[in-house]
Amino acid sequence: MTRLNLDQGQIDRARESARRIAHRVFDDMSQFTTTTVERATLRLMGVDGVDDNQIPLPNRLVSHLQELGLLQHGAAAVVAGAMAEHNLTAQQVAEAVAAGKLVLARPKHDKAARQSAEAIAAKMCDHIAAQRVLRAQQIEKVGEARTPWLYLIVATGNIYEDIVQARAAAEQGADIVAVIRSTGQSLLDYVPYGATTEGFGGTYATQENFRLMRAALDEVGTKIGRYIRLTNYCSGLCMPEIAAMGAMERLDMMLNDSMYGIIFRDINMKRTFIDQFFSRTVNAYAGIIINTGEDNYLTTADAFDAAHTVLASQLINEQFAYISGLKPDQMGLGHAFEINPDLENGFLWEVAHAQLVRQVFPEACLKYMPPTKHMTGNIFRGHIQDALFNVVSTLTGQNIHLLGMMTEAIHTPFIQDRFLAIQNAKYVFGTMRDLHDEVEFRAGGRIESRAQQVLAETVGILAEIEKIGLPAAIGRGTFADISRTMDGGKGLDGVIAKSADYYNPFPDLMLAGVN
Amino acid sequence: MTRLNLDQGQIDRARESARRIAHRVFDDMSQFTTTTVERATLRLMGVDGVDDNQIPLPNRLVSHLQELGLLQHGAAAVVAGAMAEHNLTAQQVAEAVAAGKLVLARPKHDKAARQSAEAIAAKMCDHIAAQRVLRAQQIEKVGEARTPWLYLIVATGNIYEDIVQARAAAEQGADIVAVIRSTGQSLLDYVPYGATTEGFGGTYATQENFRLMRAALDEVGTKIGRYIRLTNYCSGLCMPEIAAMGAMERLDMMLNDSMYGIIFRDINMKRTFIDQFFSRTVNAYAGIIINTGEDNYLTTADAFDAAHTVLASQLINEQFAYISGLKPDQMGLGHAFEINPDLENGFLWEVAHAQLVRQVFPEACLKYMPPTKHMTGNIFRGHIQDALFNVVSTLTGQNIHLLGMMTEAIHTPFIQDRFLAIQNAKYVFGTMRDLHDEVEFRAGGRIESRAQQVLAETVGILAEIEKIGLPAAIGRGTFADISRTMDGGKGLDGVIAKSADYYNPFPDLMLAGVN
Amino acid sequence: MTQQQITENWVKPYGDTMNDGRVQLSFTLPVALDENAKEAARQLALEMGLDEPAVVHAEDMGQGFSFCVLYGQCKHRVDLSRIKVAKPEFETLDKDAINALIAEKMGRKMVVVGACIETDAHTVGIDAIMNMKGYNGHKGLESYHEVRAINMGAQVDSEELVARAIEEQADVILVSQVVTQKNIHLDNLTRLSDLLEAEGIRDRVILVVGGPRISHELAKELGYDAGFGTKSYAEDVASFAIHEWTKRHAV
Amino acid sequence: MTQQQITENWVKPYGDTMNDGRVQLSFTLPVALDENAKEAARQLALEMGLDEPAVVHAEDMGQGFSFCVLYGQCKHRVDLSRIKVAKPEFETLDKDAINALIAEKMGRKMVVVGACIETDAHTVGIDAIMNMKGYNGHKGLESYHEVRAINMGAQVDSEELVARAIEEQADVILVSQVVTQKNIHLDNLTRLSDLLEAEGIRDRVILVVGGPRISHELAKELGYDAGFGTKSYAEDVASFAIHEWTKRHAV
Numbered sequence A, B: 001m002t003r004l005n006l007d008q009g010q011i012d013r014a015r016e017s018a019r020r021i022a023h024r025v026f027d028d029m030s031q032f033t034t035t036t037v038e039r040a041t042l043r044l045m046g047v048d049g050v051d052d053n054q055i056p057l058p059n060r061l062v063s064h065l066q067e068l069g070l071l072q073h074g075a076a077a078v079v080a081g082a083m084a085e086h087n088l089t090a091q092q093v094a095e096a097v098a099a100g101k102l103v104l105a106r107p108k109h110d111k112a113a114r115q116s117a118e119a120i121a122a123k124m125c126d127h128i129a130a131q132r133v134l135r136a137q138q139i140e141k142v143g144e145a146r147t148p149w150l151y152l153i154v155a156t157g158n159i160y161e162d163i164v165q166a167r168a169a170a171e172q173g174a175d176i177v178a179v180i181r182s183t184g185q186s187l188l189d190y191v192p193y194g195a196t197t198e199g200f201g202g203t204y205a206t207q208e209n210f211r212l213m214r215a216a217l218d219e220v221g222t223k224i225g226r227y228i229r230l231t232n233y234c235s236g237l238c239m240p241e242i243a244a245m246g247a248m249e250r251l252d253m254m255l256n257d258s259m260y261g262i263i264f265r266d267i268n269m270k271r272t273f274i275d276q277f278f279s280r281t282v283n284a285y286a287g288i289i290i291n292t293g294e295d296n297y298l299t300t301a302d303a304f305d306a307a308h309t310v311l312a313s314q315l316i317n318e319q320f321a322y323i324s325g326l327k328p329d330q331m332g333l334g335h336a337f338e339i340n341p342d343l344e345n346g347f348l349w350e351v352a353h354a355q356l357v358r359q360v361f362p363e364a365c366l367k368y369m370p371p372t373k374h375m376t377g378n379i380f381r382g383h384i385q386d387a388l389f390n391v392v393s394t395l396t397g398q399n400i401h402l403l404g405m406m407t408e409a410i411h412t413p414f415i416q417d418r419f420l421a422i423q424n425a426k427y428v429f430g431t432m433r434d435l436h437d438e439v440e441f442r443a444g445g446r447i448e449s450r451a452q453q454v455l456a457e458t459v460g461i462l463a464e465i466e467k468i469g470l471p472a473a474i475g476r477g478t479f480a481d482i483s484r485t486m487d488g489g490k491g492l493d494g495v496i497a498k499s500a501d502y503y504n505p506f507p508d509l510m511l512a513g514v515n
Numbered sequence C, D: 001m002t003q004q005q006i007t008e009n010w011v012k013p014y015g016d017t018m019n020d021g022r023v024q025l026s027f028t029l030p031v032a033l034d035e036n037a038k039e040a041a042r043q044l045a046l047e048m049g050l051d052e053p054a055v056v057h058a059e060d061m062g063q064g065f066s067f068c069v070l071y072g073q074c075k076h077r078v079d080l081s082r083i084k085v086a087k088p089e090f091e092t093l094d095k096d097a098i099n100a101l102i103a104e105k106m107g108r109k110m111v112v113v114g115a116c117i118e119t120d121a122h123t124v125g126i127d128a129i130m131n132m133k134g135y136n137g138h139k140g141l142e143s144y145h146e147v148r149a150i151n152m153g154a155q156v157d158s159e160e161l162v163a164r165a166i167e168e169q170a171d172v173i174l175v176s177q178v179v180t181q182k183n184i185h186l187d188n189l190t191r192l193s194d195l196l197e198a199e200g201i202r203d204r205v206i207l208v209v210g211g212p213r214i215s216h217e218l219a220k221e222l223g224y225d226a227g228f229g230t231k232s233y234a235e236d237v238a239s240f241a242i243h244e245w246t247k248r249h250a251v
């Protein structure tokens, strides 16, 4: 069995630092809500649809509340109050507000409004819980794939074209299909509506698109006898709303990271920290596996030099996840095979990193990303980089295996790129089926020493972050060589200080529900 | 360090069986010579060129001797006698005979003729020894490549085109260039003459072609700072003559197997056994590394089921090689990565086979062949099969590494196929530089058990062969699932029983010279 | 429906959207790498009818060669409804059915002589068809009790094969050709059929060729009765043979 | 020689013999695999002008798609002597020489404002050109003491970029575009240059675009002064900029 000799004391110390780091952020942020958290809340209460200008009704409603200074109390009770008072559904309230026919106010009977909001929320929670059960039944019925699960993306920009490609991918062997979303979506402060056919580098994440793809994958999964997991992006300015939509439509995985938006999308730090807490609570309750984004660090920083920043970030992401009720097997902590192919012994370092992560998170559902940064237009060479990535993945027992595309440096995947990528992985996984069981790494050897070194560096950097706090650490460019400040970035205007009587039924219901 | 726990007693027993098997064949065959052995002898004495019908003068001369019933005494003394008598060079004797101007006869002064033959032979030996020294000096001067040596073929059919491709290959990283010869050549009972431009699937092996390629490789080697080894085929009906030509022109390696011609070219068994003895003696003296052909077995038999036949044959080839004075580091014993890519755990079995061979022949200059049989028109998949082959090669410390071509199932290599193959190997070897030093295989695990099993089967089959003799074993289709008989196949008419006074100066001189 | 309706059915390569025409291309140019070489590669793709061709990779190979990888959008399309692949017309039966048919139609064993001819030493293909063991779980002709299968192996001169066919009164001659470099197989195959003509027995035998680069179309062009490529098995060629024999001997 | 002699210099792909024209091709057809699909693939290759095209591999991909690999002999050839690649005309100098030239010609620091615009979030390219650290051992513009380099990062709206350029009195604007799917980069780049025109400052700035799929030719078509593709470094763009500035300010 591939095992490295690591100092458990160091691992424990690193984890303790991360716990304190995450809790401090959580404590600081729990006094705020955001516009998208409130919109997500409304969505979960049944508000959907768009107005004549294609502006989603949750946005209309939340803007309305914001204008009236009501948002600080939480949208749920206000809307529930209006529902009771006018005998309307949440959707009808939203429509009436959008039509200018209704102006909301603080509920007359605050306690009653909260109770009815809680009742509505409980119903939605039942629906989501039922989706969770349905997932389990489906897996039971049609069958579960062997790990590493093959994860493939579709990114045509057109949901109907995506479906064709996703079906073909599943037939060819994909276990997970991720619908990449359009280039601009993460910076939109609303979620587009309906089935969409015009994205750039990906297809818009909309509830209807989720539904269409879910149905297609259920169908093909039944045909081929393997439950096919559906993934989307729960990042960006609408993270909580997408979490809500995904929970309702039975997505199985969500890309969700506590820092990705900050670092790579220049989204405001507060906004992101607040949003990710709510999102993850929803994900946790819905039985969704999150995928964190540490792999991205290695696209801007060097995979060798910055290996410890990946592990440090994973430990922090883990602690944030615990706060939201996620279980270890829902934690798709991300890392990547981004080692420079020209680096002598690079494969050894990559094995060391992957195995280190495996051992530090023995129960996590690790997500391992293929080479991207060092891929070039030489598709033949790239195909081999991907093959060695496949080797490391099976050797170190990764769980979620993103398939490398030989055309990574050129275009979003063509159908044949995906086909060949699956073939690549299946060949490697099959011909090396039990290799992980047969290979041992020399004690005190290069691989083990490298892993120990990265672990030690991780302990060090986490102690440092603990000292200065996570926001300051991000300010110093600790992760990905990119620096962001507390008040910079997009979306700060959507951060709202909660009033003392702020109310939202979902976090408590959901946190209780998963335990 | 990758090492498997093997029973040295079993290895010794297998080797002993092989020794007895080889010596029995050698004893039976030493009463014969062949037309091509005599032609090779003449070539080494200085006979070259062709007549007006493009028939080589060595053939003309040997036919002449055969017609006159003189060949059984050995060509050397007869020709040396004629040289002395008519004051001619060997070449002039040949020309005179070909022109019908001279009829040879037994030398008047047999002892003097032998002495002068020996003197001529000694001069040639000096030339060959000088080539050997020159090789060592060149390596010293321009530099030696790191193992595994990258071995590439050129096969355009045109020596001038081959040269262009060989130069490009060397610049790209090839350490060894093999000129594949035309499809039909191994069945020709003469060696074509001069520079040739019209082969099928390869370029004719001629002395002039050897010379041209040698010069080209010396030049490019000096330019890039690495001695580039030149290889050709010392198989087929003219094995000894090609050995002679290669020795004179400083080839560095020769494909030469004690059984390949029998099995794969349906050449008569006796003919082959006799020819290979002479050829190897020349190779040994010239410091040439032979490459044996066990890899071919796995193109007709299954790589898993027939793994032990490869090892058995290697042990036999080793013993034949010792008889001819070859040193272990001149023994390029062949095996191949021909495992079925669809076989679960196939990679493990391949590692077991390669490592087994490595440990049974710790000093040999092992030749490891890439996947060929299971290559298909899917060049992308094929490129990965080749990559895994590269992995096994570096992991198990092979010496001569034939580069797999992704177009193996389609055509003889294009220049870009070779380029990409080199890139593939260099990437794998670099990124895994010290992996062999870091990886251990689980004691008692699948890999070790598989190696032990193959070793045990080898002991068994060699015991069996020892019992019935090698020719009978070949008759039973022991190797490659192909069966041949003692008197079947091509070239039996060239086997001549030696008379009691048979004389040939070369074997003794050369065998003495290498020690 | 009594009237056959042929509707056009145009097809184009597919990348990620219907009719986007995406194709991948690679080749070597015998010039050293520079901007002009890349442009030459791009222009070649244009000449081939690729829109927006992109040289996504270009690398110097030494000795004045450059390797290029390209993607582009193929303008061409073909009408599938007009494609008629030449293929031998018969239904592939299983071994038992074939044996039964031979027994019924011929009333004697069918004699099949096979070889891989001239300098071609590849036996695996012809063995796959003829030897007992067969290939990929498909038994070979030797295992058919209504077939007398004579496999002469590889490197068989055409003369030898013809002589043996005459001697055995062969109904079927099977030829394998694997090496195709410089079209050597065309020479070899032509030579064999010329010999059969010269001996006057061409019409008396069913003449079949197979190999990884052989198509039925090519076989027909060369005057053979059928051609079989990769993934053909004994039952394919046997089905064809008895079908063809029956056709020829129909009254 | 006073008269320039242009001799034709035809070039064709090379497999293993001069002018054999060998190319490799792969694509997907949106039809289920059968003999007709393979023939369609072959005919497409014929249409592209490939002689003796061979479908060396064809595999069913499910859902009515087939993957094909082909080899063929390209009939087309191009005349290298006629190829003139559009490229910015300047000599790439080293950092010291560039600094010296700026000091000499401009007598002040050159102001360079850069960004990766609109929804494109890829900073690595623009950082490679502008940031101190540079890329592949080539220092970025920040390290040039005669350059004032302002890197606005990624996802910068065109409006913002233009405003900043005005504010800083930029001599040079550097734009990066990495995402090209559905030609989104063309929209973005056109938008930026329209804005500059509208603001009336297009002529006052040297406008440069870069990215992995950008060529100088494309940049010129879009009305930019220069375009830089992969493997460009700070010294390339700085050399161009000072050369262009000098040209424009020549009396």
Ligand code: B12
Binding pocket: B180, B182, B183, B184, B201, B202, B264, B296, B299, B300, B372, B373, B374, B375, B376, B407, B408, B409, B410, B411, B412, B413, C119, C120, C121, C122, C123, C124, C125, C126, C128, C129, C135, C174, C175, C176, C177, C178, C179, C180, C181, C208, C209, C210, C211, C212, C213, C228, C229, C230, C231, C232, C233, C237
């Ligand atoms: C095994 C092999 C050998 C073995 C042959 C052993 C033997 N006893 O057959 C050895 C090692 C001896 C050998 C030698 C050479 N080989 Co070789 N060899 C191969 C290899 C790896 C596999 C061929 C094979 O066995 N395929 C499996 C069989 C079952 O498939 P098949 O032949 O296609 O047969 C099927 C169908 O085509 C069809 N079929 C075939 N024949 C017939 C006949 C009839 C009547 C019918 C109905 C059907 C039929 O049915 C079969 C079952 O489905 C190929 C590469 C590859 N992966 O394809 C190269 C290959 C064929 N060899 C090649 C060459 C050039 C040679 C050599 C000249 C040098 C070299 N490069 O090695 C020598 C000399 C051989 C000679 N003079 O012919 C080239 C040919 C290039 C070309 N297109 O011209 C190839 C493609 C390798 C390469 N890329 O260079 N080879």
Ligand code: B12
Binding pocket: A180, A182, A183, A184, A201, A202, A264, A296, A299, A300, A372, A373, A374, A375, A376, A407, A408, A409, A410, A411, A412, A413, D119, D120, D121, D122, D123, D124, D125, D126, D128, D129, D135, D174, D175, D176, D177, D178, D179, D180, D181, D208, D209, D210, D211, D212, D213, D228, D229, D230, D231, D232, D233, D237
């Ligand atoms: C790193 C990376 C990311 C990082 C970016 C981090 C960051 N801060 O930049 C992250 C993970 C965030 C990311 C996200 C996405 N990416 Co991205 N990403 C890449 C990747 C792996 C490497 C790009 C890179 O950094 N190259 C290294 C730099 C130095 O090279 P360069 O940009 O070419 O720059 C050089 C030259 O072009 C030139 N240059 C560049 N700009 C300029 C400007 C000037 C003025 C000059 C003179 C020169 C110049 O000089 C530079 C140095 O020589 C590529 C794939 C690949 N291997 O190329 C995909 C890739 C670019 N991404 C892609 C896509 C689609 C996305 C996403 C939409 C979704 C996805 N598939 O991941 C998201 C959303 C991003 C968005 N909205 O823009 C596609 C683009 C497809 C296309 N052609 O349209 C690619 C090709 C991957 C793919 N095959 O799908 N990505």
Ligand SMILES: Cc1ncc(COP(=O)(O)O)c(C=O)c1O
Binding pocket: A181, A182, A183, A185, A186, A233, A234, A235, A236, A255, A256, A257, A260, A265, A291, A292, A293, A294, A296
């Ligand atoms: C956690 C996470 N979210 C989102 C994304 C990218 O999507 P976008 O930029 O559309 O938010 C990534 C990167 O692939 C990611 O890792």
Ligand SMILES: Cc1ncc(COP(=O)(O)O)c(C=O)c1O
Binding pocket: B181, B182, B183, B185, B186, B233, B234, B235, B236, B255, B256, B257, B260, B265, B291, B292, B293, B294, B296
């Ligand atoms: C020892 C040996 N000789 C010769 C050959 C092939 O060459 P030919 O068939 O031309 O003799 C091989 C196969 O590659 C071989 O292994």
